[in-house]
Amino acid sequence: MPQSLSRYRPLLISVAVVLAFFATLSATMEARIWVSILLSGLTLAALYFLLASGLSLIFGLMDVLNFAHGSLFMLGAYAGWTFYTNPRVIFNTAPLFLALFAGLGLARWTHLLADRLPRRGLGRWLGLAVVVLVAVALLTLGFQAFPLDRLVAFGTTVAGRQVATAEAQEPLTQGLTRLVLLFLAGGVLSLGVGSRDVRQASAGPTSATTPSTLRAVGLPAVLVGLSIVLLLVRDAGETLMLKGLPSDLRFLLALVVGAATGALVGGLIEVGLIRPLYARPIYQVLLTLGLLFVFDQSVKAVWGPAGAFMEIPAFFNTASDRCPSPDLIAWLSDHCNSIMVLGRPFPSYRLFIIVVGVLLLAGVALLLQRSRLGIIIRAGVQDADMVQALGINVRRVFTLVFALGAGIAGLGGVAAAPFVGVNPGLALGFQLPAFIAVVIGGMGSYAGAALGALIVGLARAFGDYLVLTGVQLPGMSQALKASPTVANASTVLIMALVLLIRPSGLFGKKD
């Protein structure tokens, strides 16, 4: 028993602090006020957790601190919002990316060609330069005069609730030409990106050739087929999407789109950019910081530097004369914007965010504890080499976990959008508290990420309240007030405190 007691000491200390905190609260504030602040804090904590959990998992397993994690959150938000307001966008954009991925999937073939390229010296640079130039040229051609602005620039208004109307499309042949060009671009890129890894994987005369050939042909073929089909059913699909989808279903699909965007982009980042740099860990970090910058700029280039609001789906936003709902049971039938909590209305959508956070917390915990993948992840955190020596392809697990963390971040972005809107500031705005959360909780610890997110979320909510109402210490003639920005900045004080007392964080094992 004493042994397990010392094991849980950080947890016990934090519980004690939280209890003391609430004791002070109930002594100094009315319950209905602090409960409402508490719920706001939990909303933020849920969103921070969706970022912090991925950061922590990825760092724990592969020692990569992903500075672009907030960008994945932001990309998820933008993708989900775009789909939600304009679902037809998927028929115009998805085929292009599918074609590009199909081309990248050719790596198993193109590496034969890549092997012929000079391996070192100026020849290698020239080869690389040619590959990059040809790929850029194909990409430029493929996206040339793509009506991007028409696809993404639609009402930034919330009020109308209208969905973009079906417009005249570009001719089908033009769409198909784009597919071909992007497929080729992907093929050329595969020369530069995955060749080294593939070469290693398929080296050796006896490695089972049949399944890998099947995959080498099958995957790109399926992707190409899918992209063509999507393009062909474009008009019918759009009619369905535009006319037939209620906002709730669109929102549900938007969550999926956001998560898928995050996971796909994350997976690609790991395979294409981070994997070549495992021997140079510092450069991985430099790279992800660069990606943070690149995504920030791309979002500004595609969607514009100004942000937009996202309408709350009808499920959480139905107006009626019975609103706000007096309690949760009543809410289930009238879906009001707000629910009364101890006599104060609280937005029902924010409760949904808390539910999403709790569900994912439990879901990922279950995955870690119960599934084979979870066992492999927990083992890999300790010793990835040994996991590899058991015959498990750890690289693939790395990619999977990276995509998983990125997918959760993307989902979080969509969930956050109706609450905070979409704008380029989302990336750093949410990454910073997530960083502080993992520093507090301890890098690489899943429970730590959850606890850290909780602490930072609550601190933000109570900080906001305190700076607005003002803090009056004994002996002060006037209450000290400040702007929410100061409350936001002051969460870093908690991080400073943790660094002073326990640099490895509450649950941290790694330094």
Add this chain to the structure above:
Amino acid sequence: MESTAPTTQRPVLARAGWLQRDGLLLAALAVLALFPFITSLLSGEAVDQGAPKFFQGLLIQMFIFAVYAMSYDLLMGYTGILSFGHALFFGSGAYMMGIALKHLQWPLLGAVGLVIVVAIVQSLIIGVLSLRVHGVYFAMVTLAFAQVAFLLATATDFRQWTGAEDGLQGIPVPALVSPTDNRLRFYYLALVFMVIMYLLARRIVNSPTGRVLVAIRENENRATMIGYNVFVFKMIAVILAGVFAALAGSLNALWNLNATPTVLGLDMTIEALLMTIIGGVGTLIGPMLGSGVLTILGYWLNATFGRNWLLILGVIYVLLVLFLPYGLVGTWRRQSARFGPGGWRELLRRTRS
């Protein structure tokens, strides 16, 4: 932390005399000193007008960034400390200079003193807190601190001091160093500033302290076991880099006559990284060269691609990290080391055959 840079030993050059060693640098300095007059001759315009004036402006910005990038490399390249919060020092220097001149109405020297004192205090606080963690963890913590400084600069609470989102505008710069009154004078001021800072930095990295810093970069545990107080030496590096960056920032405030939140932003840290990586990690000349490349590249990209030039810059950065990790100077030295003196000639010969 793994060593991120090639070693700085230059056996070939070390043997040569000072003229041979620094000849190239002196020539470059001479060109820079005569630059206003050369452009004036070439364009046929007066030194303080038109094209010459414009290019002087470009170079002034480059000199300021050169010192800023060099200060970053003192940390990253020489000590092996990866900081993502360097903008904090640059920006604070700019704001302190502005506050001292505009609100406190101090003389210039007093303002410079304030900049240095604040930079040292900041470095001490950041160092004590952040040096408790290592590697990427340090990067994350410093990024958090810098973002907080950025947030505070934009906060409305301190509007009378910082100007909040608008920034501190209209800094009353003393006539002696005013870039508007006499740009040519400011050009030489910036040039002299860069040269002095470079000589100082070179003195530092070649001193025993500098060698300890490199030892820490190469192997922190070994440095500890030899008996160095690693924490103190890292602290020295953080303070030096902080003061250098703050001075560059204060000159930037004089040059722009303002200090806006952007000088504290993440973009500013990325620029330091970009210049250091373009030029070469672990060298002093590299980052300065990097600032030149970045200034010219930025100007050209901005003119060519307009609004999206920063996106292109970001992509270039990513490609550099992937394919040219040692930068221009680092790669050149590696090639020279491989082929001996005249490395590039040899390399060209080989590729031709």
Add this chain to the structure above:
Amino acid sequence: MSALLSVEDIHTFIGQSHILEGVSLQVDRGSITALLGRNGAGKTTTLKSILGLTPPRAGRVVFDGQTLNGRRTFDIAGLGIGFVPEHRAVFRDLTVEENLRIAERRKGDLARKADFIYGLFPDLKRLNKLKGGQLSGGQQQMLAIARSLVPDNRLLLIDEPSEGLAPVIIEQMMAAIKTLSEQSTVLLVEQNFIVASQLADRYTLIDDGRLVQTGRMADLVQDRATIHRYLGAA
């Protein structure tokens, strides 16, 4: 007898240092071969080179007719090579059962081998729900060996099984290795010469990353001079 594994003049670098400067060895089917040498001779690196954890830059590794050079570790292990690393590297945060389950290469491996494994190490069944980190040194070593027995491995690479264990436990360990060697071939790295000499049929002696000699264990036991020179006291 034909060789299941043959290592031909491999050279391995870690960073810039040349660790193996020409190591060759053969492991015959059904035998226990001991890889001997003093501390730092390159024994562990040899095992890691076979597995591709530290891939050799030159030379060849052939397992059952297949060249292993250039293949990735998981792929090599998947051919039927089990690894029991030194320092009893079990997964501390996994339970004993999870430590075994993670080694499954096909579903049901553990169920199929349970009787054999628990027969060999009865303690493990009792400790099933404990975390790896809570086990004693001897129990961890048993778990590490048990883990390598879960899939059908044809070759086991066992690194320093007796290190830091009490004599009674070493006895048990030796008995277990004897038993499992009836099913798979073993390449054993062992500092304790008495243990090695009782278990192994053949030996390969390396020093400073180079092959010294190889032969029958029975012959080496007689060769006091060699033992003294390369293995210190014996």
